[in-house]
Amino acid sequence: MQTLHVTHPLKNNEIPQQNTVLIMGFFDGVHKGHQQVIKTGVDLAKKNGLKSVLITFDRSPRVVYQHVQNFKYLSTEARKQELIQQLGVDYLYFVEFTEDFATLKPQEFVDEYMIGMHAKFVVAGFDYTYGKRDIANMDTLPKYSKNKFQIVTVPKQTFDEEKIGSSSIKEMIEDNNIDEANELLGYDYQNSGTVVHGLQRGRTLGFPTANLSVGKGELIPSIGVYATRILVNGKWYDSMTSVGYNITFAENTGVTVECNIFDFDEDIYGNEVTLQWVHYLRGEIKFSGADELIDQLKKDRENSKSFLFDK
Template sequence: MTELIRLHYPIVNFKKPVQQVVAMGFFDGVHLGHQAVLARAKQEAEKRGVPLAVLTYDPHPIVAFQKLNQPLRYLTPLEQKVSIMSRLGVDKVYVMRFTSKLSKLKGQSFVDEVLMHLNPLTVVAGFDHLYGANGTNSDMSHLLVYAKERFGVITVPELDDLNQKISSSTIRKYLDNGNVDMVTKQLGHPHATTGTVVHGEARGRELGYPTANIQTPENEWLPGIGIYAVKIQINNQWYLGMASIGRNVTFGEARPITVEINILDFKEEIYGEAVQVEWYHYLRGEVKFNGVQSLINQLKLDAEDTHRYFNDK
């Protein structure tokens, strides 16, 4: 099991670990580009016979540089990020609190006062990784100079998808546009969110399509408004579903955005259950229907499309 160790700058009262390979990055989403970095670092660790550690940060570095106009949201909140890294063979995850003091460290100081505490044999990061204050040559091309022969440096080149850079920012844009198929392609796995099943307005039950209303943590990045084919995990069991992210515009104006999932071939009450949702395919946009029967007819088509999508996979 991956060990999680929290750090704060300046680092004090910290016992230096055994030599290890250290992969650096924020790794939001742990997408295919991140996975390439971790795979190269794992290869190096196995070749050297040492553990593989990751140095990452919390919260997102943006908090140290600008005012936020909305809550911080992540493709993979920390717990989920560590879980994925564990499956990829990471032995330790060092989570450095990202503060103003840390953000002002110049490259050489970052190496001397942060990295060297981790006793790196080799440091691995993506080609565009930055590790110190802006404008201070804190990029991968300068890291070997700052290392002063104390550790090796491996820079992993850009990974692209049909000439489209694979990046967390690109994936966030795809999510906002509802393009979860491309999100899956760039992540290498479906985008996942969590939540708790809570009471809603019970309209779905009246229509013959009861829904689980999911209260999602505000720090998780939901797809844009629309109807999706999903899988939902309840008590370690996975089910197929069709999910709506929207305002239920058929029943009124200026309504809040909700997440509702009709779980196919499922009749149990599950209020209070913790769930995980995997977002697979965009079915259609949200539509304001002329009447209840038109909505019911569309829900029937949505259920058929959802079954068809998963049967074809």
């Protein structure tokens, strides 16, 4: 897959010269609903001897249209790229979603980003919109298409009769429900971060914890303790992770993400790691002291190991 970052307006050498199937959407998290849209586009391209091109943006349109501050994403650009690549897309375009781009009228958007991209098919989910916020949708697309391409609308994908959507998955992640979020994502949710220094108490408890500084725009699961996997220096390890305020010791350090890695004993300060959230174990507890906390950590380790082993 070839990835391009482009600014508006597109320059001629950035436009694919072959006929294409365009797959349109923001695709935050590339969940099962998104996967269905993307697979539909990839299959169509293969069947018709065309190139599949996925057009997405470098930031959520909500950040620009609704001025949402501190928007939290389910996937960074790098992660989105990885997930989309796995689905067999030929070209991935990240269009810079500037204020200028955001003022494009539907017909201008269709002319420049669909017809201009040599689309023979345009594939998107049932609730896709384009042009200035919410003014054009899949029902009105035939009108703008000038009969230059066919339109494929992928119907709502549901789980337990609810739409699979990035917003509801985010709510689950923020509400101790990582297990269901993982189900709807089709993979175990992950964050990336750098290992930073903590208060160096972990080692005295017999449970050293790699403290993660997670990228600002990434959504972190709610306060609690989780069975996790962590990628360190190219290798995955089973682990358990606490997201919490360390209320037993009440140092007012703010929320920390701390990962105790099983069967591991290396100095990894400064390392870039990836943490995969597999299962929610329990909430954060205020213990009467270190001994009680240690007893609980031993139980958490057993619970994590059996859960991760079964998976």
